Amino acid sequence: MRQGSAEAPRAHGGDDRLGRTNVNDSVSYHEAEDVSGPDPGEMDRSTALLRAALALSEHHELADVLALILTSARSLSRARYAALAVYDEHGAIEAFVHQGVDDAAASEVGAPPRGHGLLGELILAGGPIRLDDVRADPRFGGFPAHHPEMRTFLGVPVASSRHAYGNLYLGDKEGGRLFDEEDERLLGTLAAFAAAAIENVRLVEAERDLAAARERDRVRTEMLGRVIEAQEAERARVARDLHDEIGQSLTSVLLGLRLVEDSLSGPAPDVADCRQRTGEVRALVADALRQARTLAFDLRPTVLDDVGLVAAMRRLVEHIGARDAPAVDLALHGLDDDTRLAPDMETVVYRVVQEALTNVVRHAEASSASVVIARDGGWLRAVVEDDGRGFDVGVRRHPSLGVGGMRERAALVGGTLTIDSVEGRGTTVRLEVPVG
DSSP: OOOOOOOOOOOBOOOSOOOOOOSOTTSOOOOOTTSOOOOTTTSOHHHHHHHHHHHHHTOOSHHHHHHHHHHHHHHHHTEEEEEEEEEOTTSBEEEEEEESSOHHHHHHHOSOOOSOHHHHHHHHHOSOEEESOGGGSTTOOOOOTTOOOOOOEEEEEEEOSSOEEEEEEEEEEGGGOOOOHHHHHHHHHHHHHHHHHHHHHHHHHHHHHHHHHHHHHHHHHHHHHHHHHHHHHHHHHHHHHIIIIIIHHHHHHHHHHHHHHHHHHSSSOOHHHHHHHHHHHHHHHHHHHHHHHHHHHHHOOHHHHHTOHHHHHHHHHHHHHTSSOOEEEEEEESOOTTOOOOHHHHHHHHHHHHHHHHHIIIIIOOSEEEEEEEEETTEEEEEEEEOSOOOOTTTOOOGGGTHHHHHHHHHHTTOEEEEEEOTTSOEEEEEEEEOO
């Protein structure tokens, strides 16, 4: 047995075993038959080692790199079995991959090693361990059930000068021969190349993660910009409504009051005329008040903040029903008056349903509509359907329908919005948001 002096971190996470699939279920490693390593029968082993190093530098997927490490290690040493334990950044075993033991046999062995016994000693030693008979070593704790028997053993750390990435294990050299110093030297050099390759893969993965994060930020910024545009458009609409409706009503009130004033300021005030004009002014004020309340409700009903989404939905349907609008049926599933969601979720659901119903009233020429809101597990689904004239969603965009704003609102809370419509056969708006 030979041991080095460098110190490697202890891995968390068994027995002395080589055959096992990895512990990370998100990646599956099996026999690497499609990854070709050097063949010492065709070239000397030093050349084969350089070929392996070059091949490792060309791969950027962890599964390919680990498979190639095992293939190269077995070819260089003529080992029957090979396994590789890879640590995560905390020193725990992130993956345990193998060659030489088929998947069916490996599945019977059980869980991967956790770093005890001889394999644990390799972690602590930080240098190579070479044994002519692994079973005779006092640190050997025995093979688990269904593990293939093996005698000779060679293990080396996979590490750079800065970081330990794992351990590479070989078992049973072909022909019953022993692992020698040349095997140990070659495997140690391969392990150094392997450490560089694993580090390179992790750098590539980090760059991918960073690029993905930047793309998410870009999309979110773009989305926020569109939401702000939609908010500005809403403010412009409110300003127009204030001017065109309430502004005109208040102007009429002022004119009516002036006429009343004129009637009262004459030498012979016409009381009957004053009463008539006062009644007209009162009606104008009442109409302006109604318009102001409608506008305030459309902006944001206080009931949404006070008692929640369910009550706000009922009030919205009643509000639309009070207008000259199609009949709207409301159905709630998995929700009651006591149900409260996060404020931003309630706002998104309310706004999307409100916008969809506004489109029904203004554009659909429908005789009836329905709203179904259902909570199922961690999802809330809202469906607004009408029997109106519909439109061809694949032919043209409809900015007046506010579809973009609805989609942006849904996306901001991790939801999705889809619209199905056929000319002459109505429209269906579906919203789905996660509610935990």
